[in-house]
Amino acid sequence: MERKMKLGMDVVNFNAGGIDVGSRSHFVAVGQELEDVKEFGVYAEDLTALCQWLLECSVTTVAMESTGDYWQNLYTELIGFGFEVVLANGKFTKNAKGKKTDVKDCRWIQKLHTLGLLTGSFLPDLAxxxxxxxxxxxxxxxxxxxxxxxxxxxxxxxxxxxxxxxxxxxxxxxxxxxxxxxxxxxxxxxxxxxxxxxxxxxxxxxxxxxxxxxxxxxxxxxxxxxxxxxxxxxxxxxxxxxxxxxxxxxYIIANPETKKLRTTEKPHKRINKNAPDIKNMNQLAFRYFDGVDLFAIEGLSHASILSIMSEIGPEGFKKFHSAKHFTSWLRLAPNNKISGGKVLSNRVPKGSNRMKIALRQAANAIGNLKDTHLSDFFRRIAFRRGRHSAVSATARKLAVIIWNMVTKKVPYDPPRPYLFLDQKRKMGLVKRIKKQIDKFELKPEELGFCKHLKTST
The missing domain is CATH 1.10.287 (Helix Hairpins)
Incomplete structure (x- = not known):
């Protein structure tokens, strides 16, 4: 006689709720039964009634989709009532079986959130x-x-x-x-x-x-x-x-310890007509990021720095555990798809945001510079893969540099210029000769340098 096995999943979020956000009404589920689902309107009093009903049902954490702009007022109301809110991307909640209805959607979201299968989207702080x-x-x-x-x-x-x-x-x-x-x-x-x-x-x-x-x-x-x-x-x-x-x-006045910070002037940074008309943008950005000088990076303009300040902010970088997570969120990292030990695809995933666009524009400007660390990197990639790939690779490198500067409070210190193979061999030969000279304590007279200087004069 065959024995039937049941595979269960552990409950991660107890007292969890799920909300299917809509333009005219919100469906809320606190369980998997039909009586656990209730519909609310979108007016202010309806949102307050929704939160009070969740409190009566002993719900402590709520998950909902980021549907258009309809979620924002509800999200603010839920945060105000003290709920833990997970704002999930809609692509992670699509695989429900059967006919699609609002009731089934909110129950499916509640189930996924109870099992801990939903991750929240990035949201910046209020400032x-x-x-x-x-x-x-x-x-x-x-x-x-x-x-x-x-x-x-x-x-x-x-x-x-x-x-x-x-x-x-x-x-x-x-x-x-x-x-x-x-x-x-x-x-x-x-x-x-x-x-x-x-x-x-x-x-x-x-x-x-x-x-x-x-x-x-x-x-x-x-x-x-x-x-x-x-x-x-x-x-x-x-x-x-x-x-x-x-x-x-x-924001700077709210952090008085940053008022004394000052950085070097950047007269080489060109200001075009679309640049923000803000005085001392260089000093303000230095204080805004608590002593991190992002203007020291070549290729970053006033508009690029303003995009970083407004799209993620100094506190937003701390929500990403590593530079890899940050570049993956920006959709600048390769999306490796592996099956059977074989890489099927490693293309950069589709999708964009304003910060990614700003970094790609800065990378394109870096490609027109000369004799800098990032421009040399850009040309090496462009020689092998083309300019389009070089823009993406340089934008990712910029994102890694910026993440490390802001989170670790380190200054921008580009490595030495790139050396080609013949230059590396020449430097290696010079180092070996110097070691031999120091080892045997040879003098210039013994090497014949002084005779050579006399004959040349």
């Missing part, structure tokens, strides 16, 4: 989250300003004002002066050319030749409106910069 809101809003305005710039270029081409040919940046000093004068009604090409900035490469004569247009009123009307949109976006970007600077200084 970093507030800074992230301002920085992301600033990024939205930059995208809108870029769209207005493209539309201005389009109307200029329709007017046959080929400003894009004679000016490198249409929204630069020369370009904006000319566009503003055109919108005021001045269409004389020679008077418009007088707005040339002294840094502009093209002479006034060539600029005037490019500004003979057809002067259509409908295109001029469209250009005027896009110029107004561009100015409006620029005002909003400056307002975001003020809030960002105020938030950073408020």
């Amino acid at each position: 970093t989250e507030q800074l992230r809101t301002y920085c992301r809003q600033r990024g939205n305005w930059i995208e809108l300003a870029s769209s207005a710039t493209h539309k201005m270029q389009k109307f200029l081409k329709l007017l046959n004002f080929r400003l894009d040919v004679v000016v490198k940046d249409v929204c630069g000093l020369t370009g904006m002066r000319i566009i503003e004068d055109i919108c005021k009604g001045n269409l004389d090409p020679y008077e418009l050319a007088e707005h040339r900035h002294y840094n502009c490469r093209k002479p006034k004569e060539e600029i005037a030749r490019a500004l003979h247009g057809n002067n259509r009123e409908d295109y001029l009307f469209g250009l005027q409106q896009e110029l107004q949109n561009y100015r409006f976006c620029q005002r909003k970007i400056k307002a975001c910069d003020k809030e960002i600077e105020r938030t950073i200084k408020r």
Whole structure:
């Protein structure tokens, strides 16, 4: 007679609940029976009633999916009531059997969380989250300003004002002066050319030749409106910069021991027009990261540092146990798939976030530098695998360097320059010769160096 075996799993989280988050209602499960499931609305009083019901059911920990933006208010309410909340990625809760319903989903989430099979997503602290809101809003305005710039270029081409040919940046000093004068009604090409900035490469004569247009009123009307949109976006970007600077200084004031920290100036760091308008960004970032100078890394710009400050913050690095975990979260580490002892795939997984984009942009800038440790690393990878792979590899290396600097409080100390094989052999030969000279206590006269110097003079 065959004996039946039952394989059970240990309960990890006692008194656990599961929530299926929705746009109009939330389904909450505190057990696997139908009477253990209850539906709540999304208003403030409904969220309070949900938390009170969980307290009545003796629930101490709750798991839910990160569905859109619907989870945020509920998450804040649960934290306020003292629950331990696990915000899980939706891809880890998809494998439920049978027809998909909200009731089955919340019960499945509750079951997985009870057995300890769900892991929480990364969430920054409150100060970093507030800074992230301002920085992301600033990024939205930059995208809108870029769209207005493209539309201005389009109307200029329709007017046959080929400003894009004679000016490198249409929204630069020369370009904006000319566009503003055109919108005021001045269409004389020679008077418009007088707005040339002294840094502009093209002479006034060539600029005037490019500004003979057809002067259509409908295109001029469209250009005027896009110029107004561009100015409006620029005002909003400056307002975001003020809030960002105020938030950073408020964080530094809350930590008075960091006020005395100072670092060296970085005049070599170039500031473009989209860089945040924040005074002493170098010193503020040094104090924000408690004496860690991220500006010392070549390739990191003001926008890159601001992305690191707003997306993860100084406390967020501590949530990753190692640099490998950090690079894996950024989706910059290879995703090794092994079966039967054979590597089936080691490609970098798909997916992106704002910090990964910032590191890849910094890596691409490093590829254009010369005679630095990271640029040499970039060129070695690009020679073997191509520039696209070099950008990913350098971005991962940057992430490892930044994690070690912030968590271990170590300065950026790049190793010696990369040596090729013939250079290594030459240095090894010189070392061996020096050892032999020291071993036998040889003098220059015995080696014939003095005779050689006399004959050469």
